[in-house]
């Protein structure tokens with residue numbers, strides 16, 4: 025018999041569609057993949073060189089659990105420069121991807137039975153991570169008419185005496201929604217007043233289109249004191265495989281999360297830490313080129329969707345996803361995705377796993393040619409329904 029804690033965890037909603045796409049590809053079909061959760065660009069050459077140099081130098085041993093001092097300093101500097109929040113390097117913990125940062129934080133903040141508020145649209149792993157920590161995920165419904173942007177009164181209504189943590193994700197996966205400063209101030213005011221911790225997942229903070237990214241940690245000293253700020257190099261620098269994320273926050277939480285990491289993974293790969301250091305401290309041209317290209321694809325997508333019947337889209341302001349409303353087709357997101365893949369060989373992700381069964385997630389981490397072909401096929405298929 026397996027442990028109760030793992031029995032309660034749902035399998036990933038994206039796996040079924042990915043397995044089916046792989047099967048079709050193996051049969052020789054040309055599948056257009058609009059399902060990817062990672063940039064389609066290569067890791068910058070200078071970053072790879074830094075990793076190769078680390079290996080050659082023999083920088084291949086354990087490091088301090090929370091990361092090498094130079095990387096922690098670099099993270100603190102970037103947080104100050106880009107987000108306007110001042111942490112000491114000792115307040116930074118480097119983790120095996122942002123995922124581990126989120127997982128560890130929930131492990132150290134949640135008591136069994138505590139409630140964690142998750143605005144929906146949400147990234148598929150949040151509720152499962154909460155369950156693994158013994159907590160109860162509480163979905164806070166956002167309004168598509170508001171572009172899925174969370175409002176303070178929606179949290180206020182969901183708070184109970186057991187509420188302990190609010191998870192924020194701006195820019196968001198899967199909607200690309202970005203929370204502006206005014207909204208963040210209101211949300212922070214409620215969270216502080218009600219004594220919530222704010223776990224702020226800002227992994228897409230460098231990928232915004234025409235709007236500024238604001239961190240909730242920067243909106244007031246009180247918000248700063250209650251926020252655990254999570255980020256990483258995976259998405260901004262096309263480094264998903266290197267597994268480097270990080271977070272910063274109040275010393276008592278940082279120290280606890282470090283203790284947890286001491287007894288689980290210890291440090292993230294020494295070589296990847298050197299690579300991440302090169303990414304954060306090197307020239308940022310690759311980053312601006314990548315985000316400009318994502319911006320062009322986003323603009324293309326916005327125009328293209330207008331010409332397709334039965335689907336609509338709320339303009340994504342960040343990340344590299346668009347959340348298509350498919351309610352006009354009358355299909356559930358699972359049926360829509362399966363049938364689209366089987367008939368037109370286009371893979372995208374059902375919205376069900378993100379809390380919205382009448383939506384599907386399209387990723388624009390695909391070349392412009394693939395996007396064009398993918399949307400041509402999508403249009404033909406929808407017109408044939």
Ligand SMILES: Cc1ncc(COP(=O)(O)O)c(C=O)c1O
Nearest residue numbers: 061121122123147197256258269
């Ligand atoms: C919102 C969000 N947070 C965190 C992560 C995990 O990032 P990492 O690869 O650094 O663990 C992802 C990856 O898809 C994500 O979409």
